[in-house]
Amino acid sequence: MSFLDTMLGRRRESSSHVAKERLLTVLVHDRVKLTPEDLENMKREIIDVISRYVEVTDPGSIEVTLTRGDQSDHLKADIPLRRSR
Amino acid sequence: MARVITITSGKGGVGKTTTTANLGTALAMLGQRVVVIDADIGLRNLDVVMGLENRIVYDLVDAVEGRCRLRQALIKDKRFPELFLLPAAQTRDKDAVSPEDMIALTNELRREFDFILIDSPAGIEGGFRNAIASADEVLIVTTPEVSAVRDADRIVGLVEAYEKGHPRLIINRLKPRMVARGDMMDTSDVVEILAIDLIGIVPEDETIVISTNRGEVAVLERNSLAGRSFSDIARRLLGEDVPMLVFEERQGVWGSLIGRLRARRSER
Ligand SMILES: Nc1ncnc2c1ncn2[C@@H]1O[C@H](COP(=O)(O)OP(=O)(O)OP(=O)(O)O)[C@@H](O)[C@H]1O
Numbered sequence: 001m002s003f004l005d006t007m008l009g010r011r012r013e014s015s016s017h018v019a020k021e022r023l024l025t026v027l028v029h030d031r032v033k034l035t036p037e038d039l040e041n042m043k044r045e046i047i048d049v050i051s052r053y054v055e056v057t058d059p060g061s062i063e064v065t066l067t068r069g070d071q072s073d074h075l076k077a078d079i080p081l082r083r084s085r
Numbered sequence: 086m087a088r089v090i091t092i093t094s095g096k097g098g099v100g101k102t103t104t105t106a107n108l109g110t111a112l113a114m115l116g117q118r119v120v121v122i123d124a125d126i127g128l129r130n131l132d133v134v135m136g137l138e139n140r141i142v143y144d145l146v147d148a149v150e151g152r153c154r155l156r157q158a159l160i161k162d163k164r165f166p167e168l169f170l171l172p173a174a175q176t177r178d179k180d181a182v183s184p185e186d187m188i189a190l191t192n193e194l195r196r197e198f199d200f201i202l203i204d205s206p207a208g209i210e211g212g213f214r215n216a217i218a219s220a221d222e223v224l225i226v227t228t229p230e231v232s233a234v235r236d237a238d239r240i241v242g243l244v245e246a247y248e249k250g251h252p253r254l255i256i257n258r259l260k261p262r263m264v265a266r267g268d269m270m271d272t273s274d275v276v277e278i279l280a281i282d283l284i285g286i287v288p289e290d291e292t293i294v295i296s297t298n299r300g301e302v303a304v305l306e307r308n309s310l311a312g313r314s315f316s317d318i319a320r321r322l323l324g325e326d327v328p329m330l331v332f333e334e335r336q337g338v339w340g341s342l343i344g345r346l347r348a349r350r351s352e353r
């Protein structure tokens with residue numbers, strides 16, 4: 001926590017809260033049982049499909065994240081597209 | 086017909102052996118015929134925790150390999166005539182027995198006992214598979230720490246994959262003072278993360294160490310909060326509806342100086 005945060009009275013998150021949030025994220029990854037290799041292959045295939053329709057700026061910059069939702073877990077892919085007019 | 090209950094955890098050192106010894110004794114105190122099995126082959130421990138180490142002649146592997154009858158390997162407890170220990174072999178490793186051996190062995194015991202408690206080794210390998218093979222029910226022990234909870238989650242998945250029904254959770258070594266200041270996950274956090282039923286909360290308690298030093302178990306101590314928690318779990322296993330203990334720091338100057346815990350039943 002920075003000095004400024006302390007001055008402004010911003011309280012640091014409790015360590016138990018941090019623990020819980022980290023666990024929730026780790027467990028989403030553990031539970032989908034996706035190997036790093038599978039993840040790489042999946043990214044490549046997603047890029048292939050998307051590129052058939054739109055122009056992707058940099059195929060390396062796709063970001064796939066797994067997050068926990070209320071009802072189910074979510075896989076989100078963030079793919080930068082070339083901006084054109 | 087006995088109920089076979091395996092006590093397991095994933096991560097090591099979270100309190101499986103302590104739990105097995107205390108639940109076994111508590112169930113015997115409640116008039117049940119109980120055998121506790123040390124399935125941690127090569128790292129025998131349940132005998133010393135129960136103070137029975139001097140009585141061992143034969144062990145589980147001797148029984149499995151036919152060097153003795155199963156009955157001969159059972160060690161009778163010091164206090165309770167209907168509580169027995171089947172010790173692990175100390176000089177062999179987990180490969181000395183197979184899941185089929187464990188099923189045959191427990192089947193032989195089922196007729197004579199009400200409860201068969203199996204103390205599982207840590208991990209998810211052979212020793213765990215042996216310990217879980219004959220289980221009707223599974224109790225998962227965790228502490229409220231990230232690594233233990235993560236490993237517990239893995240075990241929940243495996244227990245379900247082995248079709249052992251829904252495991253129930255014991256949260257051990259809870260430190261109410263740390264929870265109160267936000268530095269330890271609370272029961273509700275752990276239960277939410279693992280999404281399984283809670284059967285008990287056991288606080289961090291020096292009486293566990295003291296009892297274990299003496300080869301006694303905490304459920305025999307009148308003033309042990311951990312002992313009381315384990316007794317409650319035993320009663321829940323018997324189907325009683327026992328409210329969870331709520332732990333709180335003792336109020337007042339002396340209370341907080343000594344940092345003594347007290348407990349009350351949760352209101353429902
Ligand atoms: N509630 C508690 N309060 C204080 N100490 C405890 C508590 N529960 C367990 N312990 C201590 O923690 C240590 C580990 O406990 P135990 O041997 O039961 O764990 P385990 O899960 O069986 O370990 P392993 O994975 O090595 O078999 C022991 O020294 C024990 O006395």
Ligand SMILES: [Mg+2]
Nearest residue numbers: 101102125130
């Ligand atoms: Mg143990």
